[in-house]
Amino acid sequence: xxxxxxxxxxxxxxxxxxxxxxxxxxxxxxxxxxxxxxxxxxxxxxxxxxxxxxxxxxxxxxxxxxxxxxxxxxxxxxxxxxxxxxxxxxxxxxxxxxxxxxxxxxxxxxxxxxxxxxxxxxxxxxxxxxxxxxxxxxxxxxxxxxxxxxxxxxxxxxxxxxxxxxxxxxxxxxxxxxxxxxxxxxxxxxxxxxxxxxxxxxxxxxxxxxxxxxxxxxxxxxxxxxxxxxxxxxxxxxxxxxxxxxxxxxxxxxxxxxxxxxxxxxxxxxxxxxxxxxxxxxxxxxxxxxxxxxxxxxxxxxxxxxxxxxxxxxxxxxxxxxxxxxxxxxxxxxxxxxxxxxxxxxxxxxxxxxxxxxxxxxxxxxxxxxxxxxxxxxxxxxxxxxxxxxxxxxxxxxxxxxxxxxxxxxxxxxxxxxxxxxxxxxxxxxxxxxxxxxxxxxxxxxxxxxxxxxxxxxxxxxxxxxxxxxxxxxxxxxx
Numbered sequence: 001x002x003x004x005x006x007x008x009x010x011x012x013x014x015x016x017x018x019x020x021x022x023x024x025x026x027x028x029x030x031x032x033x034x035x036x037x038x039x040x041x042x043x044x045x046x047x048x049x050x051x052x053x054x055x056x057x058x059x060x061x062x063x064x065x066x067x068x069x070x071x072x073x074x075x076x077x078x079x080x081x082x083x084x085x086x087x088x089x090x091x092x093x094x095x096x097x098x099x100x101x102x103x104x105x106x107x108x109x110x111x112x113x114x115x116x117x118x119x120x121x122x123x124x125x126x127x128x129x130x131x132x133x134x135x136x137x138x139x140x141x142x143x144x145x146x147x148x149x150x151x152x153x154x155x156x157x158x159x160x161x162x163x164x165x166x167x168x169x170x171x172x173x174x175x176x177x178x179x180x181x182x183x184x185x186x187x188x189x190x191x192x193x194x195x196x197x198x199x200x201x202x203x204x205x206x207x208x209x210x211x212x213x214x215x216x217x218x219x220x221x222x223x224x225x226x227x228x229x230x231x232x233x234x235x236x237x238x239x240x241x242x243x244x245x246x247x248x249x250x251x252x253x254x255x256x257x258x259x260x261x262x263x264x265x266x267x268x269x270x271x272x273x274x275x276x277x278x279x280x281x282x283x284x285x286x287x288x289x290x291x292x293x294x295x296x297x298x299x300x301x302x303x304x305x306x307x308x309x310x311x312x313x314x315x316x317x318x319x320x321x322x323x324x325x326x327x328x329x330x331x332x333x334x335x336x337x338x339x340x341x342x343x344x345x346x347x348x349x350x351x352x353x354x355x356x357x358x359x360x361x362x363x364x365x366x367x368x369x370x371x372x373x374x375x376x377x378x379x380x381x382x383x384x385x386x387x388x389x390x391x392x393x394x395x396x397x398x399x400x401x402x403x404x405x406x407x408x409x410x411x412x413x414x415x416x417x418x419x420x421x422x423x424x425x426x427x428x429x430x431x432x433x434x435x436x437x438x439x440x441x442x443x444x445x446x447x448x449x450x451x452x453x454x455x456x457x458x459x460x461x462x463x464x465x466x467x468x469x470x471x472x473x474x475x476x477x478x479x
Contacts, residue, residue, distance in 0.1 A: 011035055103266060166201055173201075174208055177248055185248065192255035202262055206270045209249050213274040216242050216249075217281055243285055243302050246278050250305045257309075257316060268317060268324070275313070276328075279306035279352050280335045282342035300389050303348045307355035314356065329353075329360050336370040343386040346374055350393035354400040361400040362470035366437055366463060371397075375439035395446050398438065402459040404452060419451035427453065433460055 014035035019027045029044075036043045056072040098111040106112055162170075176188040192198065198205070219242070253271060257264060264271070278284075284299035297305075310328065318325045335341060335349035350370070353361045364370040371394055378387060420427045434456065435443045447456050463470075 011039065011041070014038060162200060162204070170201055170204055170208075173205070177252055178212075178245060189251055189255045192252060193258050195259070196261040198256075198259065199262055202256070202264070203267060203270075205252070205256065206267050209252055210270060210274045213246065213249050213277055216245050217277060243297055243299060246284070246302050247297050247305055249274065250278065250302075250309050254309055254312065257312060265317060265320065268313070268321070271313065272324075272328070275306050275310050276331060279303055279310060279348040280331075280345045281348070282344045284344065299344070300347075300392060303344075303351050303393075306348070307351040310352055311355040311357075325356075329356065329363065332356070332360070333364045333368050333370070336364050337368045337373045343390050346370075347386075347390050347393040350390075350397040354393075354396040358400055358466075359469070361397045362463075362466060365397055365401065366467060366470040367472075369437070371437075371442045372439040375441045378441060391442070391445050394438075394442050398442075398446050398459070402455070402462040404450065404455045405458075417451060417455075418453045420448050420453050420456060422448070430456055430460060437463060 011032070012035075015027055015031040018031040018034045019025075022031070033043045054072050055069040058068040058070060060067060096111075098109055099107050100112065101107075173188050173191065176184040179185060192205075253275065256262060257271075284302055314325050314328065332349045332352045335345050336353065341349075349364075353364045353370075374390065374394075378390075420431065422428055422431060430453075431443055431447065434447055438446070447459075450456070
C-alpha cells in the first residue's frame with residue numbers, strides 16, 4: 001500500500017505544479033492529464049474538465065440498503081453516429097531536420113519555402129517600367145503580360161558572385177598554365193595541387209579546361225604568344241602545340257583531383273568528358289615532326305596520359321559512385337568494337353581498357369572480341385603510323401591480362417627467355433588458341449614478337465581460367 005500511495009502522491013504533486021502554473025486554486029482533470037503525460041504514463045480517458053460528470057442515484061431494492069450513485073452515460077443514436085462526418089485527429093507537433101541549402105542551391109523539399117512569392121515580386125518589379133523606358137517605347141506589364149507568363153513559373157537561379165581577387169587569380173592561373181614559361185607552369189600546377197582556397201574557383205577552372213580541350217580538338221585557338229613575345233605556333237607548329245596544350249590540361253585536372261581540400265564530386269560529370277575526348281578522339285596529329293618530347297609530346301603519350309588520369313579518377317571516386325566505372329567501361333568497349341570507329345579512337349579505347357585493369361581488358365578483348373573486330377578493318381596499310389600506334393595499344397591491353405614477368409638474373413651465356421617457334425608443334429597449337437581470341441595479326445605482332453614462350457603459356461592459362469568471368473561481364477556491360 002505504501003508504494004501505491006507514494007506513486008499516487010507523486011502524480012498528484014506533479015498535477016499541483018500545473019495548477020500553480022495556471023494560477024488556479026482548484027486542481028482540474030486537465031492538470032492530472034498533463035502530469036501523467038510528463039511522467040510518461042498513459043492518461044486517463046473519459047474524464048475532462050469540459051464535460052462535468054453527472055451522477056445518477058440508483059433506487060435500492062430494499063429499504064435497509066444504502067443508495068448507490070453511478071455515472072450516467074449519454075445515449076448515442078447509432079443512425080446519427082453513422083451519418084456524422086468523421087473528425088480526423090491532427091498529428092502531434094514533431095521536429096525534423098532538413099537541408100536549407102546544399103552547395104548554395106536550395107533543394108525542392110516541402111519544408112523549404114517556394115519561389116512563387118519571389119517570382120511574383122520580380123514580375124511586379126519588371127512590370128513597373130521607368131519613365132525613361134516608357135519614353136523609349138518599352139512595353140509595360142499590361143502589354144507584355146503574355147510574354148512574362150512563362151517566366152513567372154520558372155525557378156529563380158542562384159547567382160554566384162566571384163570576388164575580384166579570385167577573378168584576377170583565375171586569369172593569372174590560366175595564363176600561366178598555357179604560357180611557354182616552364183617555371184610559371186610548374187608554379188601554377190603546384191598551386192592547383194596544394195592551395196586550400198580554390199573551392200570557389202573550382203567550377204570556373206573545370207569549365208575553362210573543358211572549353212580549352214574542345215577548342216584544341218577543333219583546331220581553334222591553338223596558338224598563343226609566349227612571355228618573350230614569340231609565337232609558340234611558329235616555333236613548334238600547330239599540331240605540336242595542340243598536343244602540348246592537351247597534356248597541360250590533363251596535368252591541371254590531375255592537380256585538382258590531388259588537392260585534398262577540394263570537394264570535386266559534384267563536378268565529375270564535367271571532368272570526365274575532357275578526359276574521354278582526349279583519349280577517344282580520332283586524331284591528335286602526326287608524330288613525325290616532333291623535335292622535343294617536353295614541348296611536343298607524341299600522340300601516344302597524350303593518350304597514355306589520359307588513360308592514366310581516367311584510371312586515377314575511377315580509383316578515387318569509383319567506390320563512391322558504382323555506376324561511374326560501368327558507364328566508362330561501356331564507352332570504352334563501344335569505342336574499341338563499334339563499327340566505323342577511327343584507328344585513333346580504337347587505340348585510345350585499348351589504352352583506357354588497359355589502364356582500368358585486367359577485368360576491363362578481359363571484357364573487351366575476350367568477351368567482346370575487340371582485337372578480332374579491329375583486325376578485319378586494318379586492310380593493307382601495314383607499317384603505317386596509325387597501325388603501329390594501334391599495335392602498341394593492343395600490346396598494353398594484352399599485357400593487362402597477364403603481365404610479362406621480370407626476367408630473373410641468368411648465368412653468362414644462358415638465354416633468359418625462350419622465343420616462340422611457329423614451326424614447333426606445341427608452339428603452333430598455342431598460337432592457334434591465342435588467335436581465336438586476338439586474331440592472327442595481333443597474335444603475330446604481339447605474342448610472337450614478345451619472344452617469351454613462358455609468358456605466352458601463362459597468358460593462355462590466365463584467359464582460360466577467367467574466361468567465364470570475362471564473358472559474363474561483357475554481356476552485362478554491353479546492355
